[in-house]
Amino acid sequence: MTLAEYRRKRGEPIITEEEGADDAHAEHHPGVTEYTQIGLILFIITAIEVGIYYVGLGHNLLVAALIGLSAIKFSLVVLWFMHLRFDNRLFSTLFLMGLATAASVFTVVLVALHGQLV
Amino acid sequence: MAVGSAHLETSTGIDNRKLAMWLFLGSECLFFGSLIAAYLLYRGHSLTGPYPEDLVDIPFTSVSAFILLMSSVSMVLALASIQKGNVRNMQIWLATTAILGAMFIAGQAYEFTEFHHEGLSLSANLYGTTFFVLTGFHGAHVTIGVLILLSLLTYSFRGGIQKQDSLKIELAGLYWHFVDIVWIIIFTLVYLIQPQ
Numbered sequence: 001m002t003l004a005e006y007r008r009k010r011g012e013p014i015i016t017e018e019e020g021a022d023d024a025h026a027e028h029h030p031g032v033t034e035y036t037q038i039g040l041i042l043f044i045i046t047a048i049e050v051g052i053y054y055v056g057l058g059h060n061l062l063v064a065a066l067i068g069l070s071a072i073k074f075s076l077v078v079l080w081f082m083h084l085r086f087d088n089r090l091f092s093t094l095f096l097m098g099l100a101t102a103a104s105v106f107t108v109v110l111v112a113l114h115g116q117l118v
Numbered sequence: 119m120a121v122g123s124a125h126l127e128t129s130t131g132i133d134n135r136k137l138a139m140w141l142f143l144g145s146e147c148l149f150f151g152s153l154i155a156a157y158l159l160y161r162g163h164s165l166t167g168p169y170p171e172d173l174v175d176i177p178f179t180s181v182s183a184f185i186l187l188m189s190s191v192s193m194v195l196a197l198a199s200i201q202k203g204n205v206r207n208m209q210i211w212l213a214t215t216a217i218l219g220a221m222f223i224a225g226q227a228y229e230f231t232e233f234h235h236e237g238l239s240l241s242a243n244l245y246g247t248t249f250f251v252l253t254g255f256h257g258a259h260v261t262i263g264v265l266i267l268l269s270l271l272t273y274s275f276r277g278g279i280q281k282q283d284s285l286k287i288e289l290a291g292l293y294w295h296f297v298d299i300v301w302i303i304i305f306t307l308v309y310l311i312q313p314q
Binding site for chain 1: 130132136137140141143144145146147148150151152154155158159176177180183184187188190191193194195197198201288291292295296298299302303305306310311314
């Protein structure tokens with residue numbers, strides 16, 4: 001018995017992919033201008049990263065700055081280019097579950113290194 | 119995949135192909151998370167050289183990172199084009215993305231060759247093992263991405279991709295952007311942040 005047949009038998013509503021697409025996409029993907037602006041911001045952040053590498057900041061400050069900047073780049077790509085900001089929240093949940101599991105691995109590493117991650 | 123307009127029934131109302139891609143990307147987070155964690159665990163523990171500070175070429179890798187970032191921009195522009203029904207522009211942006219991806223791979227091949235000439239190999243030391251496994255798997259993902267892009271490009275030249283098929287480009291784009299965000303992390307943790 002398919003899921004649709006099961007739901008039909010129980011009198012539950014069946015959603016087709018086309019109907020669901022309205023929710024799934026919330027159909028407000030950014031346009032060319034917004035994509036280009038995000039690309040420009042990514043370029044500037046990368047330039048800043050390389051720049052501060054050569055400036056000679058203290059090690060801890062450098063690490064904090066680089067991780068912060070890369071987190072911004074990561075978020076921009078995921079939220080705008082991968083559309084998590086606009087799409088169904090289920091996608092965000094699945095991705096965050098993967099990230100959380102990966103973060104757990106990092107935590108184990110941190111413990112193993114007694115806090116000396118970098 | 120001519121089922122884009124086929125009224126498929128799902129329990130969530132979400133296209134199953136897109137759901138599957140996000141599930142896959144979630145599992146890939148753990149895959150690369152493990153490799154990155156292994157790299158960090160063993161960094162600075164190599165008993166013999168060569169060491170990362172002797173090898174990494176930040177200007178060169180910065181250009182590679184820039185190329186991959188810009189390929190993400192061209193990928194979303196390909197998606198924006200096909201969502202507007204502009205097949206010609208989509209083909210141009212897809213080709214641009216594939217070329218940028220190929221340039222990144224070429225750069226990585228050059229870097230690996232240089233490192234090998236300097237004495238670094240998979241078995242030279244802990245740095246060599248963790249570095250080559252991590253960046254090698256990432257390079258393999260980029261290579262697969264380029265092949266997917268070229269397949270889509272060929273398919274589109276045969277008239278197989280129209281406005282209603284934009285999901286195919288979106289799925290390829292999700293994979294491509296994921297590969298990009300993994301490199302954002304690798305570039306920072308492996309290249310820019312060196313052990314004290």
